Amino acid sequence: MPQIVHVPEHRLWVLTGVESSYVLHLGRDELLRSLHWGPRLDPEQAASLLEFPPPRHRSCEDPYDGTYDLSAAGGLRYGHAGLQVRFADGTRDLELAFVSSRISQYDAGAELTLEFAELHYPLAVEARYRLHRGSDAIERRLVLRHLGAPDARGIAAEPITLVRAESATWVLPRLEDYRLSQVRGQWNAETQLHRTVLPYGETLLASRRGVTSHQANPWAMIDDGTATEESGSVYGCALAWSGSWQLTAERMPADVVTLSAGYGHTPILRRLGPGERLETPVSVGLYTEGGFGAASRAWHDYVRAHVLAHPDELRPVLYNSWEATEFDYTVKRQQALADRAAALGVELFVMDDGWFGARTHDAAGLGDWTPNPDRFPHGLGPLIEHVHGLGMKFGLWVEPEMVNPDSDLYRAHPDWVIHQPHRRRTENRNQLVLNLARADVADWMHGAMERLLAGNAIDFLKWDMNRPFSEAGPIDADGCDYRPGDDRLWFDYIHNLYAVLDRLRADHPHVRIESCASGGGRLDLAIAARTDQVWASDNTDAADRRHIQHGFSQLYPAQLMGAWVTDSPNPFTGRAVPLDYRFHVAMAGLLGLGGDLDRWSEAELSRAAEMVAAYKAVRPLIQLGTQHRLRGPEHELSAVQYTARDGSQTAVLAYLRARRFGRADPELPLRALDPAARYLDAATGRVHHGAVLLSRGLPLELPAGDYASTLIHLRRVE
Numbered sequence: 001m002p003q004i005v006h007v008p009e010h011r012l013w014v015l016t017g018v019e020s021s022y023v024l025h026l027g028r029d030e031l032l033r034s035l036h037w038g039p040r041l042d043p044e045q046a047a048s049l050l051e052f053p054p055p056r057h058r059s060c061e062d063p064y065d066g067t068y069d070l071s072a073a074g075g076l077r078y079g080h081a082g083l084q085v086r087f088a089d090g091t092r093d094l095e096l097a098f099v100s101s102r103i104s105q106y107d108a109g110a111e112l113t114l115e116f117a118e119l120h121y122p123l124a125v126e127a128r129y130r131l132h133r134g135s136d137a138i139e140r141r142l143v144l145r146h147l148g149a150p151d152a153r154g155i156a157a158e159p160i161t162l163v164r165a166e167s168a169t170w171v172l173p174r175l176e177d178y179r180l181s182q183v184r185g186q187w188n189a190e191t192q193l194h195r196t197v198l199p200y201g202e203t204l205l206a207s208r209r210g211v212t213s214h215q216a217n218p219w220a221m222i223d224d225g226t227a228t229e230e231s232g233s234v235y236g237c238a239l240a241w242s243g244s245w246q247l248t249a250e251r252m253p254a255d256v257v258t259l260s261a262g263y264g265h266t267p268i269l270r271r272l273g274p275g276e277r278l279e280t281p282v283s284v285g286l287y288t289e290g291g292f293g294a295a296s297r298a299w300h301d302y303v304r305a306h307v308l309a310h311p312d313e314l315r316p317v318l319y320n321s322w323e324a325t326e327f328d329y330t331v332k333r334q335q336a337l338a339d340r341a342a343a344l345g346v347e348l349f350v351m352d353d354g355w356f357g358a359r360t361h362d363a364a365g366l367g368d369w370t371p372n373p374d375r376f377p378h379g380l381g382p383l384i385e386h387v388h389g390l391g392m393k394f395g396l397w398v399e400p401e402m403v404n405p406d407s408d409l410y411r412a413h414p415d416w417v418i419h420q421p422h423r424r425r426t427e428n429r430n431q432l433v434l435n436l437a438r439a440d441v442a443d444w445m446h447g448a449m450e451r452l453l454a455g456n457a458i459d460f461l462k463w464d465m466n467r468p469f470s471e472a473g474p475i476d477a478d479g480c481d482y483r484p485g486d487d488r489l490w491f492d493y494i495h496n497l498y499a500v501l502d503r504l505r506a507d508h509p510h511v512r513i514e515s516c517a518s519g520g521g522r523l524d525l526a527i528a529a530r531t532d533q534v535w536a537s538d539n540t541d542a543a544d545r546r547h548i549q550h551g552f553s554q555l556y557p558a559q560l561m562g563a564w565v566t567d568s569p570n571p572f573t574g575r576a577v578p579l580d581y582r583f584h585v586a587m588a589g590l591l592g593l594g595g596d597l598d599r600w601s602e603a604e605l606s607r608a609a610e611m612v613a614a615y616k617a618v619r620p621l622i623q624l625g626t627q628h629r630l631r632g633p634e635h636e637l638s639a640v641q642y643t644a645r646d647g648s649q650t651a652v653l654a655y656l657r658a659r660r661f662g663r664a665d666p667e668l669p670l671r672a673l674d675p676a677a678r679y680l681d682a683a684t685g686r687v688h689h690g691a692v693l694l695s696r697g698l699p700l701e702l703p704a705g706d707y708a709s710t711l712i713h714l715r716r717v718e
């Protein structure tokens with residue numbers, strides 16, 4: 001059971017999870033410091049940290065700078081300030097006084113609330129920390145309240161401008177060195193893992209695009225530079241937010257390091273009026289031992305236990321017809337593809353872009369969410385019935401946040417798009433972003449999706465978002481809803497998106513949703529809480545995918561990661577990769593098929609059916625088990641292992657990029673097995689000793705040629 005203990009005589013709070021503790025101390029100056037983040041300490045041990053010598057005097061600055069958990073701007077503190085305000089009279093510094101602390105226990109954990117009040121101005125600040133049972137992940141958020149009441153003459157108090165209101169500032173302990181792990185990317189090349197020595201100064205990871213982004217993902221990990229996949233301490237944090245965000249890793253010249261994460265980006269301002277309250281999204285902090293592998297497994301467990309709505313549900317094998325047909329639609333062709341998919345063992349047929357309005361190409365129709373009358377003269381019903389008749393579920397692509405200027409929706413509501421009155425409206429993929437921050441737009445969007453779901457037997461939505469914000473400004477061009485100095489469009493847009501998704505999910509509990517934003521542009525903990533899987537990338541080239549999936553897996557579990565087998569040569573890279581390799585790569589997540597099945601030979605179709613069946617046999621291990629990245633994609637031979645939580649089965653996916661004459665296929669040492677047990681490979685009849693698999697390894701017999709791969713499924717026999 002997680003524990004949060006208050007030691008009032010020392011002004012200490014000790015938050016203890018399964019294997020770690022986080023210790024907070026309130027100084028005599030009323031400033032909240034982080035005293036410890038690492039292995040477990042009991043309250044008495046934590047209190048002994050107060051006997052340690054204070055940091056050395058540093059002239060011209062606060063020697064504790066960089067150790068504040070509540071990092072409010074002010075005084076001689078020049079490190080990154082997660083909380084920055086402007087009061088109406090221009091005052092910028094915050095002076096907070098401690099008011100109270102509250103610890104509440106609930107079934108699944110405990111929560112600590114530390115409340116502070118501004119000494120002069122009407123602002124209350126709460127720092128909240130939540131620890132769930134069975135986890136070391138700490139969920140931290142801020143709650144800000146403007147306490148101002150009208151004065152004696154009835155004149156309203158002035159609003160407070162929030163420059164930054166970050167969810168958390170995670171203070172790292174003193175390490176020999178500091179190395180930052182992050183993912184960088186672009187469209188078609190998301191989540192590329194990058195590790196680098198953390199430079200001095202502030203390193204900013206961010207999205208200014210209004211969406212989580214392909215370019216960066218809202219998490220970071222820090223180690224001392226020596227951690228490996230298997231060993232070492234790793235400190236990580238992530239932000240649960242799907243709009244613009246900022247994550248600052250600061251290494252101060254005195255070698256003190258913090259990770260601060262929050263929504264919005266500089267300079268986006270919020271205005272807090274009298275009586276108003278603002279609650280930031282959650283930032284999650286997680287300390288682990290056991291290297292990057294253990295860190296990822298702890299994040300996966302956190303996501304499965306506390307983020308996903310249906311963590312125990314197996315995701316179906318899907319077929320998506322996008323790459324096969326693009327905008328070239330007929331019901332007959334979709335039905336024919338559905339027939340082929342069903343014969344392969346596919347469980348969910350998804351019809352992608354091109355079914356609605358005048359959407360016969362990508363320059364028209366977005367916004368008009370009714371079936372194209374020429375293509376679907378009798379609506380979607382006949383196709384859905386056909387798909388259901390084949391025993392598959394039916395899924396549909398939507399992009400509800402967007403509009404093409406060439407659409408009935410835009411012609412009726414040209415003022416509904418994000419824009420600034422005297423700026424051009426930059427189109428991207430011929431489309432504009434609907435201003436979902438407006439209540440009327442959010443209502444319309446909910447209504448359009450509700451009609452689709454209520455009027456059709458849809459089981460699954462692929463919810464796409466294909467362009468970032470530009471020329472984003474007021475909520476309403478006429479100014480009626482716009483408060484100067486309040487950029488709340490960036491925030492209200494996302495809150496309204498969440499509200500629409502939450503409402504649709506509550507009203508249609510059987511519908512599952514895939515998050516997509518031109519591939520993996522909207523992957524984060526908050527969207528993962530409202531959808532069931534994420535399309536990791538439009539890039540379906542299996543060789544590139546190994547890298548994308550490796551980066552994806554650092555924080556997010558395989559259960560969230562959509563992956564398709566498509567045609568070869570790949571339409572994006574032109575690379576030819578054998579069918580087995582394409583399958584084995586896609587099997588490492590949620591297997592889907594996305595190729596033009598009409599062009600696959602009989603031999604390919606029959607192999608595909610075997611592969612789908614093989615995936616289903618190991619699916620519970622991949623989707624619900626634990627993951628060990630045995631060798632990363634930077635190696636000629638790379639591999640991932642998935643093990644059932646009860647240890648009864650394990651599955652290994654191994655990939656050899658290029659053959660070298662004379663070099664034998666290596667043996668692959670496995671993880672997470674019982675050395676005393678024996679494991680049967682039913683495909684070969686061979687029985688392996690756990691001790692041998694763990695030490696010498698699993699002998700691989702890979703097929704000839706480049707891009708050789710295998711799936712080995714072992715069951716414990718004793």
Ligand code: GLA
Nearest residue numbers: 322352353516517518519538
């Ligand atoms: C985006 C998605 C693709 C596909 C197209 C359709 O690019 O990422 O998977 O749905 O839109 O236009």
